[in-house]
Amino acid sequence: MRKRAGLLVPALSMVLVACGGGQTTATGSGPQRGGMLRVVGSGDVDHLDPSSSYTVVAYNLGRTWTRQLVTYPAGSDISVxxxxxxxxxxxxxxxxxxxxxxxxxxxxxxxxxxxxxxxxxxxxxxxxxxxxxxxxxxxxxxxxxxxxxxxxxxxxxxxxxxxxxxxxxxxxxxxxxxxxxxxxxxxxxxxxxxxxxxxxxxxxxxxxxxxxxxxxxxxxxxxPDFRQNTISAGPYQIETYFAGRQILLEHNPVWKQSSDPVRRRWVDRILVTLGQDSPDVVQQQLEAGVADLSWDQPVPTSAIPRLTGNPAYKVYEGSTLNPFLAFNMQSPNNNRALANVKVRQAINYVVNKAAIAQIYGGSKINSVLDGAIPPGSIGYDAAVRPYATPGGRGDVNRCKALLAEAGVANLNLQFPYRTNGNHPKVAQSIAGDLTKCGITTQLIPTAPDDFYGRYLSSVQKSREGKWDIGAPGWIPDWYGNNARSIVVPLFDGRNYTEGSTNYGAYNDPAVNDLITRALTAPDARAAEGLWRRTNARIMADAPIVPLTSQNVPIFHSSRVRNALYTPLTQQFDYTQLWLAS
Structure with missing residues (x-):
């Protein structure tokens, strides 16, 4: 989600892949106050409390009502x-x-x-x-x-x-x-x-x-009491919060522009309406002007060809693990089969990553990913591709051979998936690939706000085997010298606890040691070599299946002005835009 100045390694250039420009301000029109920004989407925030919220929608919402000592300015260009x-x-x-x-x-x-x-x-x-x-x-x-x-x-x-x-x-x-x-x-x-x-x-x-x-x-x-009693220091305050249904923000009467060098406050209200699980319906609402922004739904893949050239549509380059397949290595299911590295390696071989990329718009929008650190982030190494297959389409024979070496057969994996966006298609695609290797899955449709809290990030549910595999996504918390924001939360096993994003409880002493050495390296150049070694070691253990690094197609209604995309959230900054009359 984020990044900083003074890096010793070149920062990732957040360039526009299509349609150029980072703002969509009408020619000759200045900022206008008033109106209600209408945001529509599917699932609730993972957590409303900023101490634990860790999704892009929660971060973007938090920008309207929380304050930090230091933060990031508004701007579509990562250099800003x-x-x-x-x-x-x-x-x-x-x-x-x-x-x-x-x-x-x-x-x-x-x-x-x-x-x-x-x-x-x-x-x-x-x-x-x-x-x-x-x-x-x-x-x-x-x-x-x-x-x-x-x-x-x-x-x-x-x-x-x-x-x-x-x-x-x-x-x-x-x-x-x-x-x-x-x-x-x-x-x-x-x-x-x-x-x-x-x-x-x-x-x-x-x-x-x-x-x-x-x-x-x-x-x-x-x-629940916290969620009904939030206190604001930002330009907006949460007026009403109905879990899974609606969030309404209004002006914070004590906020002053003179005390906030980063945020602005043009619209009067921000209404977030939840429960719309269809990205196609959300897109229709945006194009019809019934809604202004998508909360959490992607631009439908089918809409991309006709949107190209529309000034309200843009594609921004990303550096993400989004999605990836996580293994629950502490699951007791299948005689703890997922604790066996050969089983995890076998599944790495069989997944058709090109098919996942196609679900999200094809190779022009996404790139197949084979390592634990994506391109554009420190530690990325194009040579770390231990389970690469021709065209990224998978290799069933390698999968079967490794399962035979592991002495494992008749695997049946619990596979929760989010019901919004492209997640059902991703789950179905992966489940189909696993079937080719003789692995069955129990697909578990899950509300987006339950996916992490009740499955992947729940210590008890993980240890009980309520899930075996899941397909979360990860956006780095900043860019450039940012391996800490990828490797530490996903792969450092020393602080595994409730709410952890090290979903599978991966804990390798050699990886932990490399992390420590990289974090205490004298500069980013010295750290880069250590992060590359960390990347290679992680993939040898195969705690995940990297799938794609996604670029971000994004769209807004025709009345939105000054729509500044933030690489940190992959959304438009609510505190910067205004609405045409």
């Missing part, structure tokens, strides 16, 4: 959108000569929409960081912080042993410090690292690192 800029911090932090101490000075006029309104202070950011380690719904990106901030790992370990009640968690947070985090005074926050980290500002620009008001201590993180 990828540079970390101040947000609640008045300027980028002062960094000590040894690169281990960051001192942030806060703007004094950023306000919470409480009664009465009060300033966002350094203690709110300290609280926000602490909440990432909560034992009920810990952040999926927790490793970013435990691996960099002094004392965070110890704090996380201790927090996991605390009562899972709002009162118990509040008591622990108020009596226990993160050694490396100190609210010196209301406008000064000091963070001490265990070692220099050239990507630390990228980590602090993530939505996880949002400020958290003291009122949040009354609620279980992301619980």
């Amino acid at each position: 959108a990828g540079n970390v800029v101040p947000d609640v911090a008045a300027a980028l932090p002062k960094v000590s000569d040894d690169g281990k101490t960051y001192t942030f000075t806060l703007r004094p006029d950023v306000m919470w929409n409480t009664s009465p309104p009060r300033p966002v202070v350094a203690a709110d950011f300290e609280r926000g960081l602490k909440r990432l380690a909560n034992p009920v719904q810990p952040s999926g990106g927790i490793s970013y912080y435990t691996q960099t901030i002094a004392g965070f790992q110890e704090f996380f370990t201790a927090f996991q042993k605390q009562p899972k009640t709002a009162a118990g968690m509040a008591k622990f947070m108020n009596s226990t410090r993160i050694a490396g985090v100190q609210a010196v005074n209301p406008t000064t926050l000091k963070i001490q690292l265990t070692a220099p980290a050239s990507d630390f500002l990228n980590i602090m620009a993530l939505g996880f690192a949002s400020a958290a008001p003291v009122e949040y201590e009354k609620y279980v993180p992301d619980g």
